[in-house]
Amino acid sequence: MGTTVIFKPTAVQKKALVLLKGGAKHILLFGGSRSGKTTVLVMAIIYRALNFAGSRHLICRYRAKDARSSVLRETLLPWLDNTIGKNGYTYLAHESMVTLFNGSEIWIGGLGDREQADKILGHEYNTIYFNEISQLSYAAVTTAYSRLAMRVSGCRNLFVYDCNPGSPLHWAYKIFVLKKTFLSGEPLEKPELYQSMMLNPEDNRDHLPEDYISDILDVLPEKQKARFRDGLWVKAEGVIYDKFDETMIVKAVDMPKEFDRYAAGQDFGLNITFVKIGWLGDCVYVLCDYGAFNMTTQSFNEELAARGWLDCAGGYGLSVYCDPAGGERIQEITGGTKANNSVESGIDFINAKIERRQFFVCDKCTGVLSEIWDYCRDEAGDIVKVNDHFMDALRYAVFSDVQQGVILV
Ligand SMILES: Nc1ncnc2c1ncn2[C@@H]1O[C@H](COP(=O)(O)OP(=O)(O)O)[C@@H](O)[C@H]1O
Numbered sequence: 001m002g003t004t005v006i007f008k009p010t011a012v013q014k015k016a017l018v019l020l021k022g023g024a025k026h027i028l029l030f031g032g033s034r035s036g037k038t039t040v041l042v043m044a045i046i047y048r049a050l051n052f053a054g055s056r057h058l059i060c061r062y063r064a065k066d067a068r069s070s071v072l073r074e075t076l077l078p079w080l081d082n083t084i085g086k087n088g089y090t091y092l093a094h095e096s097m098v099t100l101f102n103g104s105e106i107w108i109g110g111l112g113d114r115e116q117a118d119k120i121l122g123h124e125y126n127t128i129y130f131n132e133i134s135q136l137s138y139a140a141v142t143t144a145y146s147r148l149a150m151r152v153s154g155c156r157n158l159f160v161y162d163c164n165p166g167s168p169l170h171w172a173y174k175i176f177v178l179k180k181t182f183l184s185g186e187p188l189e190k191p192e193l194y195q196s197m198m199l200n201p202e203d204n205r206d207h208l209p210e211d212y213i214s215d216i217l218d219v220l221p222e223k224q225k226a227r228f229r230d231g232l233w234v235k236a237e238g239v240i241y242d243k244f245d246e247t248m249i250v251k252a253v254d255m256p257k258e259f260d261r262y263a264a265g266q267d268f269g270l271n272i273t274f275v276k277i278g279w280l281g282d283c284v285y286v287l288c289d290y291g292a293f294n295m296t297t298q299s300f301n302e303e304l305a306a307r308g309w310l311d312c313a314g315g316y317g318l319s320v321y322c323d324p325a326g327g328e329r330i331q332e333i334t335g336g337t338k339a340n341n342s343v344e345s346g347i348d349f350i351n352a353k354i355e356r357r358q359f360f361v362c363d364k365c366t367g368v369l370s371e372i373w374d375y376c377r378d379e380a381g382d383i384v385k386v387n388d389h390f391m392d393a394l395r396y397a398v399f400s401d402v403q404q405g406v407i408l409v
């Protein structure tokens with residue numbers, strides 16, 4: 001087996017490798033595109049798999065298809081060929097898994113569909129690598145946490161992450177950069193366990209086409225340039241709720257105590273989400289939200305009930321407007337009824353509320369806040385259907401109610 005190791009890390013990749021060997025449990029590499037993030041993390045996994053015979057490692061992102069094309073085919077397999085050679089491993093395509101000569105395994109998959117998620121989360125691992133986490137919900141990532149439970153002597157288990165930066169409201173920014181607990185906003189109990197590092201294309205100039213930075217990145221629109229060239233956490237280009245700003249985030253203690261009326265929205269799927277709102281005059285207040293990953297509708301509903309979120313002041317039942325594609329699941333939700341799913345009209349309505357400053361979000365609504373500045377359209381004007389789970393539930397809550405004719409605005 002020709003072991004010609006020809007991986008030469010760039011200067012920042014070297015620093016990243018040092019960080020990986022330090023004491024942190026969670027390591028995020030963020031930054032511009034093509035800066036060598038995925039390569040160094042895949043190499044770290046190859047090293048770990050080689051060093052610890054019989055160990056198991058997972059590389060996952062939102063869509064399995066993207067994991068297979070960008071991580072497996074473009075990075076993992078070529079670097080395995082370069083290092084241990086084709087005879088040193090077997091790639092089992094139907095399993096999306098690579099076994100090395102020493103019995104170690106590297107699994108590749110998506111957390112975006114149930115069958116895939118069940119399959120990859122049915123094992124225990126020594127490393128879990130969340131690739132491109134700007135597309136992954138906090139609930140999906142934390143659900144996978146319990147799977148980092150494989151024991152191999154001498155191997156310190158690790159979570160590693162990478163992404164192009166998202167908005168400064170994204171969960172990863174809050175945890176890794178602000179060092180706050182995502183749900184409560186309290187400072188992290190053990191901040192030293194969470195480390196992050198920025199890598200930018202400039203750092204990887206040697207491995208990029210000569211004109212990549214000057215002709216592609218330098219000429220991007222400002223916000224995209226900030227994200228994809230400079231690795232900054234800024235609001236994206238084409239953000240749908242662009243006019244939403246931080247002054248519309250209200251501390252829980254400053255929220256009104258009573259509302260004229262309440263409503264909620266419910267989205268189904270592997271990422272199941274709930275958003276409750278209150279109306280006060282013309283103003284919409286987002287009161288609370290909850291999301292889970294791979295949870296049955298019934299358990300989800302029980303969780304909402306346990307939180308007391310399905311009750312309204314005065315003993316009125318809460319209307320929970322559900323994704324109309326939910327079918328029989330709608331009956332499993334207390335107060336569940338079909339939502340209006342006119343996407344564009346719903347978005348226009350919410351945008352009008354935001355523009356008139358009649359839209360407020362309680363700072364406890366981590367799900368809504370984490371998505372609101374990343375919910376965007378692509379260049380063709382189509383809504384990007386990732387990281388939109390709370391956005392759908394929010395729209396059902398706000399707009400169905402209006403459409404029912406109950407609220408006159
Ligand atoms: N140390 C290295 N040696 C050779 N090529 C590298 C190295 N690091 C990165 N590259 C190449 O640079 C390009 C971008 O790297 P990648 O890891 O995909 O970046 P990112 O994940 O930050 O977008 C890829 O073509 C990759 O093969």
Ligand SMILES: [Mg+2]
Binds near residue numbers: 037038039162
């Ligand atoms: Mg990458």
